[in-house]
Amino acid sequence: MPLPAPLLLITDRALNDRPVVETVEAALEGGCRWVMLREKDLPPESLLNMAWELAALAKRHHAALSINSDLEAAKAVGAGLHLPAGGDIATARVALGDAALIGASAHSLEEAEAAQQAGADYVTLSPIFATASKPGYGPALGLEGLRHAVARLHLPVVALAGIDATNAAACRAAGAAAVAVMGGLMRAGDPQGETAALLHALREA
Template identity: 55%
Template sequence: MALPPFLVVTDRHGADRPLRETVRAAVAGGARFVWLRDRDLDCAVRRELARDLIAILAPAGGHLVVGGDVELAAETEAQGVHLPGSAGADDIRAARQSLGAAALIGFSAHSVAEIAAAAAAGADYATLSPIFPTASKPGYGPTLGLDALRAATVHRLPVFALGGIDADNARACRDAGAAGVAVMGGLMRGPDPRGAAAGFLARLI
């Protein structure tokens, strides 16, 4: 499956409007790939949210991956799961066995070595972060930069640059070999998620 180059990462706490409305606007702007984080939600509420986001994405042929919850991904028939950096190779393989060959299995990597391990375990894509300084996730250590992004691409796993991505540096990430960029604050906190999505895509395609 060819992955869209723009991955929307949800954060209802940082969004300027209700999350469903933000995602609907982003999809109207061309977004087709959404990672549902918001892990602090009650299970039933998160299940309902996942189903609503799938319904928003489906008419546009979009994909939803659920952060860290294989059972929820299976129950809601999401397109896949995005596993946290604490997951290991066995977790990636177990997610594949549970969700099937067609599912998207993503992984949050914070080093080139973790990208290599995810590729070997059969992940479909990974995020690599933080590429640039970011206010959304300040506790993830020093930035990796574009050199790490270039190094990660040798492992033939689609890598999405995450952390401090904005309209000014998104193209540089693609030029460094990234399959795309993953954006949370730059879309969730903006007043115009539709325009933001369209702007990112114009720089990425």
Template identity: 45%
Template sequence: MTGPDRSGGGGVPAGVVVLTDRRQALRPLVDVVRDAVTGGARWVVLRERDLPRDVRLQLADELRTVLATVGGTLVVAGPDPLGGDAVHLPAADSEPMSPEVRLVGRSCHNADELSQLSGVDYVTLSPVFPTGSKPGYGPALGTDGLAQLVRRTRTPVLALGGITTPEQVTACRAAGAGGVAVMGAVMRAGDPAALVGALLAAAVGR
């Protein structure tokens, strides 16, 4: 499956992709995302899967409005795109998806999960660095482990997990990742725009 060409990020997520977590956000989630977009983020993954669908739908609408100002794209975690056309699934998620879905990402953590990929446009590999946001997936891959997994797939890869500095972004790019996905660092940042700007500069080699 190949995603459509989208302004602000091309056909698949790249650069710095922001994952939401309202529990870590220092301010209202939409405000944090708005600042991240100001800093250059053009892809956002809406998580918050514990919220009722109607609440999550409203949140998706608000985030799409923010992203629309820069031609960005909202990806929704889970098979329901909440009125959009892009979803991100867990490694083992087999729930049926809406026929409107045109862009599919999947989370992977090891070679076995990578080998089972089918019909996806991109994949996240995690955790690359130690992180408290996503415990339970074993030891951190490190950039060497990331590079080994990147070589096993032709699917575009986003590095995820424990990424907080431009130096880490540069290392992930050197390992073959097409970009990075960042959650906790952006959610907890006092200035999300400045952080995203610094990470994005490293992601694109500025």
């Protein structure tokens, strides 16, 4: 299954000094066409409310929405689902159907291969570069680690962690089908401008 877009925005309201919905809207105005709602500590009802808000924004901008970990929210709003490493992809596939975009996190080639075997449509591979947003997952894999994983896998790899407009093109050149950005956009003073800069860098790649 092809990915919705070359740039994935992952939300984290802890990194943001404005409402998440405002940042996402700015990124969509800047050209982002794939958003992942990742707010793991929100109560289910609050997460669902935010999912509906983002689903409406995504529809308005002809963008795709994925929900991190919450199968029921993804099913309710008709979004894709992103699971942690080792998540139950088979159950998600039955619940959401063959047309749903289902991805998984991976922090090593072994985890990525397991997700591929389980039927994931894509994996996010991290950390590619060192970043405060993804602590505790071991040393950065680097572009060589990314290149090695892409060569071994048969599904799209989304490069994650420490990615900005200065290195996004290098990730694509190493074989990443897309790049994912969390802190770089959630913390940005101008999310619309930062999104446009990232997309320009990806087009140059």
